[in-house]
Amino acid sequence: MNDKNSQKIVDIIQNWARKHSIWVLAYGTGCGAIEIPPTMTSRYDAERLGVRGAATPRQADVLLISGYLTVKTIKRVIRVYEQMQDPKYVIGFGSCTINGGMYYDSYNTINVLDRYLPVDVYINGCMPRPEAVLSGFAQLQKRIAAGRATGAQHYKENLEWYRANQKKIIPNWVMPDYNW
Amino acid sequence: MNILGAVVTFLLAFVVGMTYGGLNRKITARIQNRKGPPFYQNFIDAFKLASKKSAIHHGAMHHLGPAFLMVSSVVTLMIVPVLTHSQWFPNLNFQGDLIFLLYIMTFGPLGMALGAGQTGNPNSAIGVTRGLSQMVGFEIPWVMALVAIMIQYHTTSITGLMAAQAQSGTWLMFSSPFAFIAAILAMLGMFGYSPFDVVIAPAELASGPASENGGKYLFTMMSSGSVFAFVKLTLYVDLFLGGADNIIMLLIKTFALYMIPVLYSNTSVRYRTEQSIRWFWGWPTFFGLLAILQAVIF
Numbered sequence: 192m193n194d195k196n197s198q199k200i201v202d203i204i205q206n207w208a209r210k211h212s213i214w215v216l217a218y219g220t221g222c223g224a225i226e227i228p229p230t231m232t233s234r235y236d237a238e239r240l241g242v243r244g245a246a247t248p249r250q251a252d253v254l255l256i257s258g259y260l261t262v263k264t265i266k267r268v269i270r271v272y273e274q275m276q277d278p279k280y281v282i283g284f285g286s287c288t289i290n291g292g293m294y295y296d297s298y299n300t301i302n303v304l305d306r307y308l309p310v311d312v313y314i315n316g317c318m319p320r321p322e323a324v325l326s327g328f329a330q331l332q333k334r335i336a337a338g339r340a341t342g343a344q345h346y347k348e349n350l351e352w353y354r355a356n357q358k359k360i361i362p363n364w365v366m367p368d369y370n371w
Numbered sequence: 372m373n374i375l376g377a378v379v380t381f382l383l384a385f386v387v388g389m390t391y392g393g394l395n396r397k398i399t400a401r402i403q404n405r406k407g408p409p410f411y412q413n414f415i416d417a418f419k420l421a422s423k424k425s426a427i428h429h430g431a432m433h434h435l436g437p438a439f440l441m442v443s444s445v446v447t448l449m450i451v452p453v454l455t456h457s458q459w460f461p462n463l464n465f466q467g468d469l470i471f472l473l474y475i476m477t478f479g480p481l482g483m484a485l486g487a488g489q490t491g492n493p494n495s496a497i498g499v500t501r502g503l504s505q506m507v508g509f510e511i512p513w514v515m516a517l518v519a520i521m522i523q524y525h526t527t528s529i530t531g532l533m534a535a536q537a538q539s540g541t542w543l544m545f546s547s548p549f550a551f552i553a554a555i556l557a558m559l560g561m562f563g564y565s566p567f568d569v570v571i572a573p574a575e576l577a578s579g580p581a582s583e584n585g586g587k588y589l590f591t592m593m594s595s596g597s598v599f600a601f602v603k604l605t606l607y608v609d610l611f612l613g614g615a616d617n618i619i620m621l622l623i624k625t626f627a628l629y630m631i632p633v634l635y636s637n638t639s640v641r642y643r644t645e646q647s648i649r650w651f652w653g654w655p656t657f658f659g660l661l662a663i664l665q666a667v668i669f
Contacts (some may be wrong), residue, residue, distance in 0.1 A: 208422065233404050247494075249582065250589055276427070277423065
């Protein structure tokens, strides 16, 4: 057994564990935050899939961007995302993260989240119901198991491009180059 | 042989503690009319946490904090006898180990407090303050209960107390009931489940002292917490329920004891810190006083 094969086996086991234990940091920026409590509580019970809320970015695996992001909140979101530990994933939640949704022509919201943070899974709808959120998590689980949820890696490789986009909309950039 | 036995003891404590934690989540879910995660969910979580990368640096104490917790758990595990007669579970008992145990059980939280202090996270600092305040609360009835049984049986060793129970044929739970009640009420605080989860307070303090710890740190804290839960339950079984002769009896007795904080947590909401301390200095301390009176007079 060579190193490549043994690494493959380790990856399969680790991805299985990651798939069944997803700790979510729900960043309640927009109206989408109201759909998270029913997803987590008795009626839809996301915990049976291993999906659980995390208290801080350090403990979280998934950053759930629930709705539109203003140019003010995206700065915080970037800090939060960069404080999370690898492997980490981003779920864009609602139409606002895809194309701006009903705020497409607003002067202070961003339209396409993928230009600023690497999104692994989108959940569309305005609002997406808890069923849609659960299906989004199922989609993320599939991607993790297949090893295709590599947004964080993409972010690291193309950090300059993302930084340029971020700095274009954040006028007062008073942060270190990478927030550990 | 002794080293192998120590490893076996640790593995047993780890597996049982993790499984109890998973059952706690399952029972909580069923009480809330949910399906809940599988009982082995904690093992998956632990494995995932261990396989995460960690790129956090706040200084040496921050790295050592979870290690202090682990050391405290393992030393406690080595002192508490798991079964009454078994060569597979050696222990380092000596005259006066009950007093040593009182110290070593607070060693881990103190080390964790130092580590959490170095992160500079305000949530950690508040969590540490709350945790140490609450410890002052529940340590008093706990120490009173232990002092009472030490006076009553003229011994300061756990094996001595177990031998005394075997000799008299009754469990200490029945021969000194007030000490048992005070110790059980103190145990609610030791586990830190609701309503005494003022330290963790997930929706309020963002998990308190653990808020800067992710990945491998959290794995260490989780496994040491599981081992420590098993040790605490075993200690209560040894002191008050006459110990256990085999693993099955141990599991039955510890699980029955574990249900007390679990079910109590599911029927109550979080106290504020001062309410929690006042609670511990109320009835639990009163029962502790009764226990000492009983031990001195009778």
